[in-house]
Amino acid sequence: MDKGYIQVYTGNGKGKTTAALGLSLRAVCAGKSVYFAQFIKGMKYSELDAVRFLKGFTMKQYGRNCFIYNQPTDEDISLARHGLAECTEILSAGEYDIVVLDEINIALYYKLFAVDEVVKMLNDRAEGVEVILTGRYAPAEIIEMADLVTEMKEIKHYYTKGVTARVGIES
Amino acid sequence: MDKGYIQVYTGNGKGKTTAALGLSLRAVCAGKSVYFAQFIKGMKYSELDAVRFLKGFTMKQYGRNCFIYNQPTDEDISLARHGLAECTEILSAGEYDIVVLDEINIALYYKLFAVDEVVKMLNDRAEGVEVILTGRYAPAEIIEMADLVTEMKEIKHYYTKGVTARVGIES
Numbered sequence: 001m002d003k004g005y006i007q008v009y010t011g012n013g014k015g016k017t018t019a020a021l022g023l024s025l026r027a028v029c030a031g032k033s034v035y036f037a038q039f040i041k042g043m044k045y046s047e048l049d050a051v052r053f054l055k056g057f058t059m060k061q062y063g064r065n066c067f068i069y070n071q072p073t074d075e076d077i078s079l080a081r082h083g084l085a086e087c088t089e090i091l092s093a094g095e096y097d098i099v100v101l102d103e104i105n106i107a108l109y110y111k112l113f114a115v116d117e118v119v120k121m122l123n124d125r126a127e128g129v130e131v132i133l134t135g136r137y138a139p140a141e142i143i144e145m146a147d148l149v150t151e152m153k154e155i156k157h158y159y160t161k162g163v164t165a166r167v168g169i170e171s
Numbered sequence: 172m173d174k175g176y177i178q179v180y181t182g183n184g185k186g187k188t189t190a191a192l193g194l195s196l197r198a199v200c201a202g203k204s205v206y207f208a209q210f211i212k213g214m215k216y217s218e219l220d221a222v223r224f225l226k227g228f229t230m231k232q233y234g235r236n237c238f239i240y241n242q243p244t245d246e247d248i249s250l251a252r253h254g255l256a257e258c259t260e261i262l263s264a265g266e267y268d269i270v271v272l273d274e275i276n277i278a279l280y281y282k283l284f285a286v287d288e289v290v291k292m293l294n295d296r297a298e299g300v301e302v303i304l305t306g307r308y309a310p311a312e313i314i315e316m317a318d319l320v321t322e323m324k325e326i327k328h329y330y331t332k333g334v335t336a337r338v339g340i341e342s
Contacts, residue, residue, distance in 0.1 A: 021192075169198065
């Protein structure tokens with residue numbers, strides 16, 4: 001059995017969640033199962049419909065209907081902690097080949113839970129489970145334990161030209 | 172109608188083709204159509220099966236059954252030029268909402284065709300067509316005309332630990 005690796009996609013550039021989605025698509029094509037947990041996010045994204053197309057692909061959001069801009073509310077914390085608890089169970093059960101923890105780095109950045117809890121969750125996962133962590137500001141502890149870390153670096157972005165997120169492209 | 176943008180994913184890190192795949196999945200979920208051209212590549216990748224799952228997703232390879240390591244052969248050049256001609260037609264016809272030119276930067280790096288030809292192809296595309304170019308070594312001309320450029324930067328990679336590409340994860 002393959003050892004499951006820890007992959008991290010971080011940095012200020014576009015393509016972190018998108019790469020996790022692409023990885024999920026590729027995995028499903030190879031007959032693998034994927035649990036895609038979205039922390040922080042609670043908006044209706046186009047990718048939520050992917051469950052209709054992809055056998056073995058499950059997606060769940062653990063956030064509110066908006067991003068956190070200032071201080072997280074009690075609800076933000078409660079939703080994120082619920083997500084952490086569910087993902088801890090899923091990772092230790094080993095039912096899914098791949099578990100994506102989308103924007104978990106942002107949840108850590110806002111201290112919705114502690115990095116030690118995430119490290120423990122990753123260490124306690126069932127053998128062979130591949131984990132993908134995304135989001136800016138990946139903490140040093142996560143980078144340290146990861147097998148693969150890619151920084152998405154923004155070189156040029158049309159948001160700076162005033163273009164907002166477009167359905168089916170960014171959201 | 173949305174203006175179609177030019178997106179570039181370059182750099183030495185993992186996640187360029189994967190991000191283009193994720194973007195395709197998201198687009199298809201939103202009812203958009205995608206033409207995914209793979210230059211250089213001719214291997215059986217898991218993602219080739221995505222056409223079975225995704226309505227509106229077309230994928231075609233314009234390369235040989237191995238990567239180019241040294242000098243490109245006449246066959247490499249011929250396959251790539253055929254791809255360029257087909258993609259030029261597809262882009263100008265505007266039949267697809269999104270056209271991915273996977274590893275086209277590598278085709279340019281190996282001079283399988285000229286950057287001026289790619290610039291012309293992009294400029295001549297039908298209105299509203301979004302184009303995604305991937306591959307290391309994106310030339311300055313392409314970065315200059317792009318609306319969004321992300322560099323995938325390798326921070327840590329398990330290939331350096333001797334792990335080879337695994338089906339459904341990297342290939």
